[in-house]
Amino acid sequence: MDLRDLWSQSHLIVGTSSYNKTYLQEQEYLRSADKTLVVTEGIRRLTLKKFPELREDKVFTLTNGYDVDDFRDIKVKFINKKFTLTFIGSWYKARSENSFISALYQLATNSNFLQRIQFRFVGNISADIQKQLAPLADTGFIVFRPQVTHREALSEVLNADVVILIESNLFELKLNHSNKLFEYLGSGKPILAIAPIDGEAAQLIRQERAGIVVDPDNPNEICYGIVDLFNRFEHNPHRDIVLGTYPNYNRKNLTRELANILDEVCAQKILDRE
Known part of the structure; x- marks a missing residue:
């Protein structure tokens, strides 16, 4: 599940009459997902705090990036x-x-x-x-x-x-x-x-x-x-431009990381069937 941004913990939901229903929906999806992706470590920590039954290794941070x-x-x-x-x-x-x-x-x-x-x-x-x-x-x-x-x-x-x-x-x-x-x-x-x-x-x-x-x-x-x-x-007015200085956020590298997560999930499914 690619959660990315906040769901039930969004400021648009917290404190409203729909919070409990939304929280339970999110909880159901989090439990059923093999892995969940979010965009920042802060969201990952908050998700694990609000849903303490989740194992830490089920929630990954995968940031946005550049091309x-x-x-x-x-x-x-x-x-x-x-x-x-x-x-x-x-x-x-x-x-x-x-x-x-x-x-x-x-x-x-x-x-x-x-x-x-x-x-x-x-x-x-x-x-x-x-x-x-x-x-x-x-x-x-x-x-x-x-x-x-x-x-x-x-x-x-x-x-x-x-x-x-x-x-x-x-x-x-x-x-x-x-x-x-x-x-x-x-x-x-x-x-x-x-x-x-x-x-x-x-x-x-x-x-x-x-x-x-x-x-x-x-x-x-x-x-x-x-x-x-x-x-x-x-x-130093003649500072050179160096594109891609921060390779961790290059979308090609982020996509490679996503592919590794998908490979891990698929491999586990095969083992579970065996």
């Missing part, structure tokens, strides 16, 4: 005129960390940063956020770009010096990884994660040494993180 071929033949600039930090995807009002917006304004008070740093937000950025950041957009410190094709989004990633991940404090989201995290990893670009420090995304980024994680509720920490990345860029 190196998606990045092939994308034209990349040799170097940006400004230190460029790029966010791709959707940034909703509910996820608009006021501390991040405060940090951007704080950085813009420094004329050196204002002239030498650019933030690019590409995708579905809420009108409320664009309104809050409009004065910074007028200076060129921030650039908004509407939704683009997947290939063009990856071009933005490869042409960035740093990519930005914004994660919510919502319990369920802390247990998950954003899909774009893996494309960020596939690009080999350093990640600025404005994310809960105890969330799954933060743990993965620290584990892989793929970037830095800053507290989304601390504008000073966000500023220090950006300045730190800027200083690293100043010392």
Whole structure:
């Protein structure tokens, strides 16, 4: 069974009248499955906690991943005129960390940063956020770009010096990884994660040494993180792009791992029949 995300433990179910029925449904499927796959260790731990009758070896973590071929033949600039930090995807009002917006304004008070740093937000950025950041957009410190094709989004990633991940404090989201995290990893670009420090995304980024994680509720920490990345860029502006730096999340390797799990299940079935 490929459970992937939360089922009965989703915030959409917990505390509602349908919780007990949904829990029993999930329990039935978990018991009948030979193996169950989930996307993060956090979800795996929660599943084993909520269904203590399950054996640990019945639940596997198989993350999402990236495809190196998606990045092939994308034209990349040799170097940006400004230190460029790029966010791709959707940034909703509910996820608009006021501390991040405060940090951007704080950085813009420094004329050196204002002239030498650019933030690019590409995708579905809420009108409320664009309104809050409009004065910074007028200076060129921030650039908004509407939704683009997947290939063009990856071009933005490869042409960035740093990519930005914004994660919510919502319990369920802390247990998950954003899909774009893996494309960020596939690009080999350093990640600025404005994310809960105890969330799954933060743990993965620290584990892989793929970037830095800053507290989304601390504008000073966000500023220090950006300045730190800027200083690293100043010392090494010609950083080479290395695609597939994190092979554990390459979809070919993940598919190989899935095939091994399926082989194990099939072999056990044959033994059971004998």
